[in-house]
Amino acid sequence: MDETAGALFADSVRPHATSWDLAGEIPAGIVRDLARAGLLACDLPARYGGDASSPLALGRLCAELGGVCTSLRSLVTVQGMVAASVLRWGTEEQRSRWLPALAGGDLLAGFAATEDGAGTELSSVVSTVRREGTALVLDGRKRWVTFGGLADVLLVLARLDGHLATVLVETDRPGVATEPVRGLLGLRAAHVSHVRFDSVRVPQENQLAPAGFGLSHVTATALDHGRYTVAWGCAAMAAACVDHVSAHTAARRQGTVLLRDHQVVRARLGRAVVAASSARELCLRAAASRQHGGPEALMDTVIAKYAAAGAAATVSQDALQLMGAAGCTADSPVERFFRDARITQLIEGAEQVAEVRIGDHALRERAGRTAGDRVTADGPVR
Known part of the structure; x- marks a missing residue:
């Protein structure tokens, strides 16, 4: 490219x-x-x-x-x-x-995993797939499918023979119905939809990986890829908000004083610059890890997404605070980024889930180092 x-x-x-x-x-x-x-x-x-x-x-x-x-x-x-x-x-x-x-863009895809009782805990999905001759028959309802309203094919997580499986389902098949979701806080142009499957028949060759691999392997791959791209998008949102608010504070006057001349304004801008820059650096680290293919790539991606989504949320909020009414209008990119950023803290693993994963990783790393210690007359050697 x-x-x-x-x-x-x-x-x-x-x-x-x-x-x-x-x-x-x-x-x-x-x-x-x-x-x-x-x-x-x-x-x-x-x-x-x-x-x-x-x-x-x-x-x-x-x-x-x-x-x-x-x-x-x-x-x-x-x-x-x-x-x-x-x-x-x-x-x-x-x-x-x-x-x-x-x-080639001949097919637009969507990822259909979330259900009413299965958001963070995707192992709780209740949608089902059953075999009928040479076909698979899918029943269930998926929620919050990004681009579900435009997608030509959906990768669906459901239960087959009691195990989690993934199936590719073309949306023009009989029994597929989409319900657009309007008035979302953010991602309003992303054609988010709920999707219902009523006895939808697909050929067996549409099953992706064996049953039992649906969550631990296929869905995990999808979410890892998603986190990585979301992280970079969030880092860019934060940087864009810094640009917008810097331009505003440089030109905006309060009486005879430019907004930029207030120390509290410059301090908040400084924090925003650091947050946006830190997010991008963590994205770069994740990129390097993924390029090398080492075991640290998964966790580096989780960390980058967590930090970048948090930076986008914090920086957009600070930008709105400094811009006041000028940042709250419907045509303000900062207002749009503020709404979008909050959504990014939920998708591909909520921030609280990421915190637990990162903490668990730190403890495992520490336990591994401790187990590898050996003591000599001069002290521990690592």
Whole structure:
């Protein structure tokens, strides 16, 4: 992928981000435009229609898009989540069938896992898949499916023979019904929908990985890919808010005094700069870990997403505080980022879940170091 392509595309759609948010939808043609620009599932191998973009290139793309429109970045995220899952766990026949269509924009994908009683705890899903001859029959209801209203195919987590499994379901099959979700706090243009499956029949070859691998392997791959792209988008949101509020405080006067001349304003700006910069550095560390393929990549990604989502939420809130009414209007990017940022602290693992995971990792690391200690006359050696 030409690394300038993401920046050029982001600049071309920047004037439309507010209208998309107000309308509650991204035009369907944007999917084709992204594909033509080589920006959909760009990290797939070339033989499947991608260009084997590095983790860093993918991250920078999501930063370019996320600094303009979170819903647009979400489109790239969900397409990549499903593509990554098929690439990692699909058969060669499944890869050849699905991946070129995902990379080329012929199919828009969605990831359908969450249910009424299964959000953070996805092992509690109750949607079912049963075998009938050579077909699989799916029943259930999924909630909060990003781009569920536009998706041509959904990767669905459900129970098969008592085990969690994943199945690719085309949305034009009889029995699939979507219900748009309006008035969301954020991601308003991301076509979020609830989806119902009533005796939906798909061929057995649409099952991705054996039953029992649905959560621990396939869903885990999708969420890891999602966290990584969300992290970069959030870091860019924070940076964009710094730019907007810096411009405002540099020009805004209170009487005869520029807003920037107040120490408390400069101090808050300073904290915002540090938060945004720290988030980007953690994203860069995650990119390097993923490029090397080491065991630390998963945790580095969790840390980056947690920190970047927190930075986007904090910095956008501080930007609103400094901008006052000027930041609260419907056409203010900061107002939109403030709403979007709060959603990013929930998706792909809520912040509290991430904190527990990071804490558990720290304890395991400490236990491993302690177990590896050996004592000599000069003291412990590590």
